[in-house]
Amino acid sequence: MDRRDGCSTEPLSFERIPEMEDKWRKEITAMTVELQDKRKSIQNDEILRGVHPKSHGCLDAEFTVNCDISAELQVGLFAHPGKCFQAKIRYSNADVLKRADLEKGHDPTGARLLKHGSRGMAIKVLDVGEPVLLDDGCAQNQDFLMVNSPEFAFRNVRDYRRLTQALCASADGADPLLFFLPGELLKRGMMDMSGNLLPAPANEPQQNARLRALFETNSDFFAEFAEEDMQGVISAAAVVGEIQATPVRNPLFAPYFSAAPFRFGNDRVMRFSVVPINSDAMASQADISAFENFGDDYLSQALALSVADNDPIKLSFRVQVAQSEDIKNDIDGMIENAARAWDEDQFTHTEVAQVTINPQCQPTELVDTCKPLLFTPWHAVADFEPLGGINRLRKPVYSTSAAFRRSV
Structure with a gap:
């Protein structure tokens, strides 16, 4: 009970629930x-x-x-x-x-x-x-x-769904690699914000080539990936980095x-x-x-x-x-x-x-x-x-x- 006054009012609505x-x-x-x-x-x-x-x-x-x-x-x-x-x-x-x-x-x-x-x-x-x-x-x-x-790593249900899908796709059910992969590709200049791979340059570094192959092998996982998902990856990576430090x-x-x-x-x-x-x-x-x-x-x-x-x-x-x-x-x-x-x-x-x-x-x-x-x-x-x-x-x-x- 709120003790600021003696009356009770209907609770205000503070939420905005996505359709899906x-x-x-x-x-x-x-x-x-x-x-x-x-x-x-x-x-x-x-x-x-x-x-x-x-x-x-x-x-x-x-x-x-x-x-x-x-x-x-x-x-x-x-x-x-x-x-x-x-x-x-x-x-x-x-x-x-x-x-x-x-x-x-x-x-x-x-x-x-x-x-x-x-x-x-x-x-x-x-x-x-x-x-x-x-x-x-x-x-x-x-x-x-x-x-x-002070922050969770994941902003909302949409982000957490992609994380859970990534865990399910991993061998031990505990590796979030596929969730964070687009962010790593973006950071390396290999992907745009919408999740589209950019053309491979000549003599691409071996590590970049391995990451590119991993993304292409799991193309079905990223079929619905959009800019909003990339924003979630960037946000999560920042919070995880703070936690790890x-x-x-x-x-x-x-x-x-x-x-x-x-x-x-x-x-x-x-x-x-x-x-x-x-x-x-x-x-x-x-x-x-x-x-x-x-x-x-x-x-x-x-x-x-x-x-x-x-x-x-x-x-x-x-x-x-x-x-x-x-x-x-x-x-x-x-x-x-x-x-x-x-x-x-x-x-x-x-x-x-x-x-x-x-x-x-x-x-x-x-x-x-x-x-x-x-x-x-x-x-x-x-x-x-x-x-x-x-x-x-x-x-x-x-x-x-x-x-x-x-x-x-």
Whole structure:
């Protein structure tokens, strides 16, 4: 409930849904289950989550609404100043396979190259005491799903459909090469924005010739490729590049962002984020001197050491709130493009709650506690309704993926 006044109004419409999106969502949902089954043979014969299968730990926590929260922010869960909820937190890698936390290799010059992955944090606030849009079994829980980037790599359902098709076309169901191939060809001057290959020059470099052959071999995959798809590839490559250059030494002390938008009462929209209250802890993430020696599971090891300490870990839960006037002329950008961050100067981060993680036993032993759980943004009170194409897609994909995982 929005506590700014005593009356209730009909929620404003903030979305613009493409004509083909319902069809695309159904296709992606079916392909996601196909991919889960395909990856089974290379994941110890286990059906994993469609995304974020590798967990670094499952923690018990407390989610406490600030006592001094301003009246204008007392919406939904935050309409109860001082109230403390119990919560579960799952930290994870966004990779579709359970692989090493850090990709180590060399660039074309032979220099050592470290590529970081996308990290996830999912908070399940338990027993919120009011109806939610999608029941969590028999419980009324509120989920907050985040990644360690203010933007998603993929803008919308159209982009995510092409990604999922590329994964299905790969041998292991986990290689997005075909999605990013047009962007690489464009960068090398071999393709135009509409996806048309340009004539090969005499004495074309061997690497370029191999990429050209790969594109031509998969011509059916690119039959419907258009300039809008190239824009999606360019956008995704930029976000992925930022993620790969962002070090995370300890998942507990990284910042996390919803990236996608959510309703904030009837006439406003929010994005939310989590940061450590100890700013020194977040600053230490940038110290990359030791990454070369980190093992495949260094994130779960770092997390385990931190929660075994005697001191509780405090995190700040913040919201960015946009008014309807801010959104109405930019629905495509602010609502339907999850790969575009909101301007932090215009939409400032304001703390509304704190998360406390008290010392507890080894979280690696608690991974199984979160294993059967479904985390979805649609476990939400009505005031926090998920908005935008990526959130609309998550509703059928996450539920169907979880049902398949539990049924096998």
